[in-house]
Amino acid sequence: MKKFLTLLFTIAVAALATYIYISVLKDDKAFDNSLVVKTENNTTEQGGQKAEQAAQNEGQVSQTGFAVASDPNARPENITEATIINGIMLANKKYPVPATFAPGEDPTALAAVNQLITDAQAQALDISSNLSAFRSYEDQETLYNNYVAQFGQEQADTFAARPGYSEHQLGLAFDLLDNAGVLLGSEGSSETNQQAAKWLEENAHKYGFIVRYKAGFEEKTGYQAEAWHIRYVGPEVASEIYSKNITLEEYLNVEGGTYNN
Numbered sequence: 001m002k003k004f005l006t007l008l009f010t011i012a013v014a015a016l017a018t019y020i021y022i023s024v025l026k027d028d029k030a031f032d033n034s035l036v037v038k039t040e041n042n043t044t045e046q047g048g049q050k051a052e053q054a055a056q057n058e059g060q061v062s063q064t065g066f067a068v069a070s071d072p073n074a075r076p077e078n079i080t081e082a083t084i085i086n087g088i089m090l091a092n093k094k095y096p097v098p099a100t101f102a103p104g105e106d107p108t109a110l111a112a113v114n115q116l117i118t119d120a121q122a123q124a125l126d127i128s129s130n131l132s133a134f135r136s137y138e139d140q141e142t143l144y145n146n147y148v149a150q151f152g153q154e155q156a157d158t159f160a161a162r163p164g165y166s167e168h169q170l171g172l173a174f175d176l177l178d179n180a181g182v183l184l185g186s187e188g189s190s191e192t193n194q195q196a197a198k199w200l201e202e203n204a205h206k207y208g209f210i211v212r213y214k215a216g217f218e219e220k221t222g223y224q225a226e227a228w229h230i231r232y233v234g235p236e237v238a239s240e241i242y243s244k245n246i247t248l249e250e251y252l253n254v255e256g257g258t259y260n261n
């Protein structure tokens, strides 16, 4: 009887060991598969390997893919591609855009903002059909230099992008104005303007836009709050970012904040 129990115990232990071994092996395979899929999903130009390396280094894995470390040597003048992660083109103070990149307004984004404005106007909201849209590197250079001359570089950097770092150069961002030509939600603006800004904050995602620079997220985005600046990412992503109340940087698991240099 004792021998029988010993045998039974040995079989049980062996079975458990086999089960654990298979489970771990399975998990390993699952992990490997997800690694392949996520790496393929990461469409960053020349970024796949870098992304994988960054993830291994920091163990940061976002739901949308691996973290992509910014290149401290990247300048608008020496890069040839904008960074694209999971189909979303990125421009912030860590991720410049090539100086020569000049796509004009993205047609999908432009159609979406026009629909947004039409719907807002149908509700008698104080939103103008005039908007500030695509800006070339040269346009941004002029704008930025004017601000620097007026406010000094340190101050200008908190609210205006240096040339080659603006989302407006992507053709995916728009600044919305009220009918008096005042930026929506800007300081000292009228009550109707503020109402329109509030509507924009609550409804932009339905049209595929995020209010890109929100109050409380300055450290992450690198910019003062801009209630008027909306960025197209498509309705699905916009709704997720809106409901989670996060930044695009957090959604993509990328660096934001201030310039590398």
Ligand SMILES: [Zn+2]
Binding pocket: 168, 173, 174, 175, 228, 229, 230
């Ligand atoms: Zn803007």
